[in-house]
Each structure stands twice: as C-alpha cells, then as structure tokens.
Amino acid sequence: MSVNIVSRLRGSLYGLAVGDALGAPYEFKPRGTYVPTGNMEESSIFTFKGKPLKAGTWTDDTSMALCLAASLNEHRGFIWEDAAKKFVRWNIDGYMSAIGVCFDIGNTTRVALGSYNYQLTHKANKPLVLSGPKDAHQSGNGSLMRLAPVPVFYHQSPKKALQYTSLQSRITHASPVAVQSCLLASLQIVGFVNSEKDTAKARKEEVLASRFVPKGLEGVDIEISEREIVNLWEGEWKSNTVDEISTSGFVVHSHEAALWALWNTETFEEGMLLLLPLGSDVDTVCAIYGQLAGACYGYESIPKRWLDGLQKREILDQVFGTLVELSSQVSDAETTAA
Numbered sequence: 210m211s212v213n214i215v216s217r218l219r220g221s222l223y224g225l226a227v228g229d230a231l232g233a234p235y236e237f238k239p240r241g242t243y244v245p246t247g248n249m250e251e252s253s254i255f256t257f258k259g260k261p262l263k264a265g266t267w268t269d270d271t272s273m274a275l276c277l278a279a280s281l282n283e284h285r286g287f288i289w290e291d292a293a294k295k296f297v298r299w300n301i302d303g304y305m306s307a308i309g310v311c312f313d314i315g316n317t318t319r320v321a322l323g324s325y326n327y328q329l330t331h332k333a334n335k336p337l338v339l340s341g342p343k344d345a346h347q348s349g350n351g352s353l354m355r356l357a358p359v360p361v362f363y364h365q366s367p368k369k370a371l372q373y374t375s376l377q378s379r380i381t382h383a384s385p386v387a388v389q390s391c392l393l394a395s396l397q398i399v400g401f402v403n404s405e406k407d408t409a410k411a412r413k414e415e416v417l418a419s420r421f422v423p424k425g426l427e428g429v430d431i432e433i434s435e436r437e438i439v440n441l442w443e444g445e446w447k448s449n450t451v452d453e454i455s456t457s458g459f460v461v462h463s464h465e466a467a468l469w470a471l472w473n474t475e476t477f478e479e480g481m482l483l484l485l486p487l488g489s490d491v492d493t494v495c496a497i498y499g500q501l502a503g504a505c506y507g508y509e510s511i512p513k514r515w516l517d518g519l520q521k522r523e524i525l526d527q528v529f530g531t532l533v534e535l536s537s538q539v540s541d542a543e544t545t546a547a
C-alpha cells in the first residue's frame with residue numbers, strides 16, 4: 210500500500226479515538242455554557258472510583274471500534290456474531306475499555322447487547338439472532354460512531370465494505386436511517402482513502418460532491434433512499450450556519466455536523482475545534498468527524514499533542530496497527546469471511 214493510503218487508514222482510526230477523547234469532557238453540556246481548551250482535558254461527566262476520568266480517556270465510541278477491529282483481525286474478516294460477542298464482553302467485563310469497565314453506553318446499544326447476552330446465556334446452542342431495533346425512532350448515532358474499522362479493513366473491496374457496513378450497523382441499530390447513514394459514511398471513508406487527488410481540498414471536492422460513488426462501485430445499486438440520508442449525500446448541509454447545526458444523538462444530525470465541519474475548515478485541527486464547543490453528544494460527533502477527517506487529511510495531520518494525550522495508547526497501536534496491516538491483504542477476489 211502506498212504511504213498516503215496507510216496514513217489515511219490510520220488517520221480514520223486514530224481520528225475517531227482523538228475526537229472521542231477530546232469531546233468526552235463536554236458530553237451532555239449545553240452549547241454556550243463552556244469554553245473548550247483545545248487540549249485533552251479530564252472529564253468530570255464520568256467518574257471512576259470517585260475520581261474524574263483522566264485527560265485523554267476514550268469512551269464507548271472507541272471501545273466498540275476496538276471490538277470491531279479486534280474481531281476483524283482475529284477472523285481476517287467480518288463475522289457479525291463475533292463482533293456482537295465482543296460488544297457484550299465490553300459491556301459486561303470491560304473488554305477494550307480505557308479503564309477496565311464499561312462506563313458509557315447508549316440506550317439502543319444497551320438493549321440490543323442485553324438481548325445478545327440473554328441469547329448467549331439461555332440459548333447457547335441456537336444461532337444468534339440480530340437484535341438491533343428497526344424502529345425509525347431508534348436512529349441514534351451508536352453504530353456510526355464506531356464504524357471506521359469496517360471501511361478501513363475493506364477499503365480495497367468497496368462492495369464488501371458496504372455489505373459488512375450494513376451488517377455492522379444492524380447489530381445494534383437496524384433502522385433504515387441508521388444503516389444508510391453508515392453506508393454513506395463508508396462510501397466517504399473509502400472514497401477519501403482511495404482518492405488519487407493530491408490535495409485535501411481536491412479530495413473533499415471529489416468525495417463530498419453530490420451523490421459521490423467511489424471507484425469500484427460504479428453502477429452498483431447503493432441502498433441510500435431515506436430522504437434525510439439522500440440530503441446528506443447531496444450536500445444540502447454545505448452552506449448551513451452554526452445555528453442550523455445540531456449535535457444531538459440523532460444519527461442524521463451527528464453525521465451532518467461532522468460533514469459540515471470537514472467541508473468548512475481546512476485542517477483536521479480546525480474542524481475539530483469548530484465542533485468542540487457545540488455540546489450535547491459532542492464526543493460522538495467529534496468521533497464521527499475524526500473518522501472522516503482522518504481519512505481525508507491522514508494521520509500526520511492529527512496534532513501530536515492530541516495523539517500523545519490518548520490513554521492506553523498501546524492498545525490502540527496494537528489493534529489498529531494490525532487492522533491496517535491486514536487490510537492490504539483484502540481484495541474483491543477473496544472468498545467472503547462468513
């Protein structure tokens with residue numbers, strides 16, 4: 210793989226972790242009630258043994274991305290049942306947590322993981338049944354926040370990237386809007402990684418153009434039909450003002466905020482700093498931005514003070530490093546993992 214591609218793959222993964230850890234101290238805070246420092250800060254939103262979480266502590270977004278990456282590494286491909294089992298291990302045993310316990314979990318995710326835990330405990334001899342709700346009211350950003358490992362692993366096979374992106378979402382979020390938001394983000398991450406344009410500006414003009422489809426997917430019927438996701442795909446959000454941008458946990462809002470910040474700034478850092486004061490579900494909005502912006506600008510564009518400030522860097526390096534390495538062996542010709 211070329212140096213550029215490796216940098217963009219790593220950028221998408223570490224961008225997710227950096228955005229998550231930067232936003233975590235401000236999660237749930239109303240806009241206008243705080244001024245971010247622009248550095249990793251400790252978080253008193255969550256505490257562990259009575260103390261605030263240390264600066265640079267990443268949350269559910271990164272833990273679940275690590276579960277996906279570890280599963281892809283172990284099986285050399287996406288097997289949803291194993292990914293679901295790893296999510297349950299995170300929820301119950303703190304597997305892939307920055308502090309050894311699960312301290313931050315969305316409602317839709319908690320209910321779906323509860324179903325898998327029940328099935329694994331009481332119906333161990335039966336195949337696992339997908340349990341993400343299809344209800345349109347449960348279209349949170351919980352499957353988009355952790356997405357990057359799937360398009361990163363399958364960047365050389367865009368068709369498989371889409372196939373497994375959909376399945377990845379449906380483990381916990383099966384509403385058409387949630388699934389299609391993930392499909393669009395996968396198209397965008399694969400598009401940025403594989404872009405042949407020389408500058409970040411040109412890559413954005415290419416990938417964020419209306420109804421962009423990456424190489425390898427021309428003529429393929431892409432399942433993006435929900436009006437709100439079509440609007441995201443067509444770039445309706447480009448000229449929005451900050452007051453028109455919501456950072457709620459609704460997946461359409463979170464995805465739109467991330468795209469808007471990427472389009473309207475010129476560096477990884479500038480876009481992140483634009484989002485950090487916006488409050489509400491800001492850690493996940495920043496994690497989604499980090500995945501997209503990291504894939505566009507590359508790993509070297511992420512400020513060193515942010516990368517150096519991440520807790521448990523050795524886990525990230527090991528799991529993400531292996532994922533990027535293995536992704537070079539995936540091709541369209543290869544037989545499917547399942």
Ligand SMILES: [Mg+2]
Nearest residue numbers: 268269270492
């Ligand atoms: Mg979080």
